[in-house]
Each structure stands twice: as structure tokens, then as C-alpha cells.
Amino acid sequence: MGSACCGRNYEGNERMLLKRKRGSSEDISTLLSPPPELTKNYIGLPNRFEHQGSASICVGLAGIENLGNTCYISSALQCILNTQPLIDYFLAGVHEDEINPKFSGELTRSFVELAKAQWLSEYESIVPRYLINLVWETAAQFEAGKQNDCHEFLSYFLDQIHEELNRVARPGTPSVIENNGEKDERQAAKAWHEYLSYNCSVIVDLFQGQLKSTLKCSECGFISATFDVFMYLSVPIAKKSCTLEDCLLEFTKEEILDGPEKWFCPCCNQKCKATKKFDLWKLPPVLIIHLKRFKYNKCEISKLESFVKYPTANLNLTKYILSNQKEPPNYDLFGTINHSGTNQNGHYTATCKNKHDQKWYHYDDEKTKRVNLEETVTRNAYVLFYFKNSIDQFFTQSSRLPEYWPHILSKDITVNNTENDEQRSSGLATDFPNQTAELGSFNTIDNPFDNNI
Numbered sequence: 001m002g003s004a005c006c007g008r009n010y011e012g013n014e015r016m017l018l019k020r021k022r023g024s025s026e027d028i029s030t031l032l033s034p035p036p037e038l039t040k041n042y043i044g045l046p047n048r049f050e051h052q053g054s055a056s057i058c059v060g061l062a063g064i065e066n067l068g069n070t071c072y073i074s075s076a077l078q079c080i081l082n083t084q085p086l087i088d089y090f091l092a093g094v095h096e097d098e099i100n101p102k103f104s105g106e107l108t109r110s111f112v113e114l115a116k117a118q119w120l121s122e123y124e125s126i127v128p129r130y131l132i133n134l135v136w137e138t139a140a141q142f143e144a145g146k147q148n149d150c151h152e153f154l155s156y157f158l159d160q161i162h163e164e165l166n167r168v169a170r171p172g173t174p175s176v177i178e179n180n181g182e183k184d185e186r187q188a189a190k191a192w193h194e195y196l197s198y199n200c201s202v203i204v205d206l207f208q209g210q211l212k213s214t215l216k217c218s219e220c221g222f223i224s225a226t227f228d229v230f231m232y233l234s235v236p237i238a239k240k241s242c243t244l245e246d247c248l249l250e251f252t253k254e255e256i257l258d259g260p261e262k263w264f265c266p267c268c269n270q271k272c273k274a275t276k277k278f279d280l281w282k283l284p285p286v287l288i289i290h291l292k293r294f295k296y297n298k299c300e301i302s303k304l305e306s307f308v309k310y311p312t313a314n315l316n317l318t319k320y321i322l323s324n325q326k327e328p329p330n331y332d333l334f335g336t337i338n339h340s341g342t343n344q345n346g347h348y349t350a351t352c353k354n355k356h357d358q359k360w361y362h363y364d365d366e367k368t369k370r371v372n373l374e375e376t377v378t379r380n381a382y383v384l385f386y387f388k389n390s391i392d393q394f395f396t397q398s399s400r401l402p403e404y405w406p407h408i409l410s411k412d413i414t415v416n417n418t419e420n421d422e423q424r425s426s427g428l429a430t431d432f433p434n435q436t437a438e439l440g441s442f443n444t445i446d447n448p449f450d451n452n453i
């Protein structure tokens with residue numbers, strides 16, 4: 001640990017060290033707007049990305065000290081710390097009622113400590129040493145002192161938080177819902193139901209959407225379509241200089257599988273030439289887009305330095321989505337993770353819009369500085385964070401509440417409630433009795449679907 005961390009300007013304990021901002025008052029609690037009232041059976045998390053707080057305090061601006069090649073951790077954490085509905089959820093303390101009994105909840109709790117330091121006090125910088133040690137100790141891929149991929153860490157971190165907060169008491173693996181001639185939207189809803197039967201958490205509510213993946217046999221024309229859940233879109237970089245839209249078009253472009261990549265067609269019962277295509281089906285409230293800058297070729301990693309131009313407001317994704325959306329898929333940028341330098345010797349930073357004062361800041365380890373809107377679009381952008389600006393609240397996703405799913409279904413469509421579902425439902429009922437009592441009027445046999453098809 002660097003000497004700066006042990007200086008006398010720091011307060012705190014072995015879990016976290018804190019350096020108070022010069023001139024900051026001891027108690028700013030009266031100046032802070034309280035988090036929205038949320039309890040564990042919340043129906044929606046309010047969209048307050050554009051809600052402004054008191055001008056006389058500056059919160060959310062603490063840097064995170066580098067503990068030796070930890071910029072990939074701090075940059076990802078800064079973007080998560082600026083994800084307003086998630087932070088409201090944590091500051092309201094809902095996680096304490098939702099930690100899955102299978103887990104200790106250590107990672108979640110240490111992140112909440114960091115979130116409280118960031119948003120309830122005016123600190124200049126923070127050393128979240130317990131949290132970082134926990135990552136080093138529990139995830140072998142993030143060895144102490146080594147450089148790592150920030151997107152890999154982000155994905156690991158959100159997965160872990162999801163596991164710790166999974167409302168399903170007995171998580172398992174959802175089965176693949178095969179297409180059997182049904183309408184796509186119905187098949188997608190079934191796949192979502194199947195997924196939610198094993199995965200329900202604030203992470204699912206906010207960050208997860210659905211992709212359609214289609215394989216078509218070039219010999220017999222057989223089509224296999226499945227609906228997969230995604231937490232981020234990993235898009236290829238289209239050309240040397242391009243736009244985010246070009247990258248999304250590239251992502252949804254049909255790919256030919258031939259030679260060693262041939263697909264085993266269940267209809268021809270042999271390996272056949274085929275086409276493969278991804279389509280966006282349902283987009284989540286918080287959309288994470290990963291620009292595939294790093295190319296992995298056997299033992300070499302190379303970096304694409306291309307400038308990708310992306311909008312900071314009103315990214316409209318209608319033309320890239322195959323299905324109708326309940327609300328317009330309009331997104332505003334609120335964070336970027338940036339990578340400068342080479343793949344061998346690089347550095348990560350984050351640029352985020354502060355939910356308290358609505359201004360943009362650049363986080364570079366322990367240093368934070370104000371930046372203009374124009375400075376948020378750079379050739380270093382690696383991961384982009386957008387929020388949906390067309391909705392007032394982000395609804396909870398539960399297998400029992402299909403009316404809050406992103407799917408548009410007619411009333412006569414019901415999601416099959418198999419015996420297995422009933423067993424799982426009763427498992428949920430035992431583990432979450434309050435939730436079941438409150439949500440009892442909706443069950444999966446008679447769903448109050450919208451009548452829009």
C-alpha cells in the first residue's frame with residue numbers, strides 16, 4: 001500500500017480509509033435529500049437520474065486510491081456508484097432484507113459502505129481496502145497487483161452482487177425454451193419467465209435485457225431461435241473511425257458459419273453451413289455497452305484505437321430492436337469507462353454524470369476533476385453506461401408479475417405453469433412469505449397481460 005494511504009489526513013479503520021475534503025462540514029445529513037422510501041417488495045425504483053440536490057454540498061466526488069494496478073476496479077466502481085436507482089436501493093437499506101441466505105453478503109455490504117462514504121459525506125478520496133482485498137481473495141482471475149480488464153471485472157462484480165441478492169432461494173440453471181412455431185414475443189416471454197424463476201434481483205431489474213439469437217441451416221432452411229438474457233452488449237468496432245450505431249449494426253449483422261464453424265443442424269442431423277444472427281429484443285433500464293477494443297489472438301492481445309462517436313443524449317435504438325418496446329428505447333449517457341495506453345501498459349479512468357449536481361466528472365484513481373460535456377466523448381471510451389430516459393420508474397422483474405415485464409402480450413396468452421414451476425413457487429412462498437401474500441393476487445396461471453398484440 002502506498003504511503004499516501006497511511007498519512008495522517010486519513011480517518012477510518014481496516015475496512016476503509018477516508019480523506020475528508022478540505023473545508024467540508026462534519027454533518028451534511030440535513031442538506032441531503034433523503035433516498036426514496038423503498039422496501040423489499042418494491043414495485044419500481046424511481047428514475048431520478050435527472051433529480052438535482054442541494055447546491056451547497058458536493059457529494060459523489062471522492063476518488064478511489066490506487067492500491068497497485070487497481071484502476072480497473074475503481075473505474076468500474078465509480079460507474080456503478082453513479083447508477084442512481086441502484087444507489088437509492090442500497091442507501092434505503094433494501095439489500096439487508098434481500099441477501100440470499102446461501103451467501104454472507106460480504107461483497108454487497110462492503111460496496112454499500114463505499115456507496116455511503118461516497119454519497120453521504122464529502123470526502124476527497126477513499127481507500128476501500130476491505131472490498132479490494134475481498135475481490136483479490138475470492139476471484140483468482142483478479143490477482144493482487146496485476147493489470148486486468150475492467151469490463152471483465154465489471155461483469156464479475158455485477159454477477160456476484162446478483163448472486164448475493166438473488167431473491168430466488170434455490171438458484172439453478174434455466175432450461176432453454178425452444179421455438180415450436182409460437183409467436184416470438186410469446187416465446188421470449190416464456191424464456192424470461194424461465195429465467196426469472198431462477199434469477200431475480202435488483203441487478204436483473206436494472207441491467208438485464210433479452211437478445212434473440214437465430215441460427216438458420218443453409219441446406220434445409222431449418223431455423224433455431226432462442227432468447228438469451230444479457231447484462232451488457234459487447235459490440236465489435238466497425239471501422240477505424242465509426243459511430244456507435246455502426247457498431248450496433250455490425251453486432252446485429254448476419255454471420256456465416258462455414259468450414260470448421262459449421263453448425264450441427266438437428267433437422268439434417270449433420271454439420272451444415274448456416275447463418276447466425278443476433279437481434280436486440282428487450283432493452284434494460286440501464287444499458288451497458290462494451291466496445292470490443294481488445295482482440296485476443298492465441299497468446300497475443302491487441303488494442304483497436306478507433307474513435308467511436310457516441311451520443312451523450314437521446315440515443316434512440318428503435319431501428320436496432322426487432323420487437324416492440326413498452327416505452328421508447330431512448331437513452332442518455334451517464335458514465336464511461338476509459339482506457340488509455342496500450343494493452344501492455346494501460347490505465348483506466350471513469351467519466352460520470354453526478355446525480356447530485358448533474359455535472360460531469362473525470363475520476364482518475366484518487367483524483368476527481370470537473371469536465372465539460374464535450375470531454376465525455378473520447379477515443380478512449382471502452383464501456384458506456386446509458387439509462388432509459390423515457391420512463392419514470394424501473395419495474396421489479398419477477399416471474400409472478402408479468403405485467404411489469406418488458407413483453408407485450410395479449411390477455412389470452414398465459415405462461416405455462418409446469419409442475420416444476422409450482423414446486424419452485426411453493427419454495428418461494430415458504431422463503432418469502434410476505435412477498436407471496438402481497439403479490440398473491442397475481443399468479444402465473446391467470447396473468448393480467450396487456451392486450452396489445
Ligand SMILES: [Zn+2]
Binds near residue numbers: 220265266269
Ligand atoms: Zn438443416
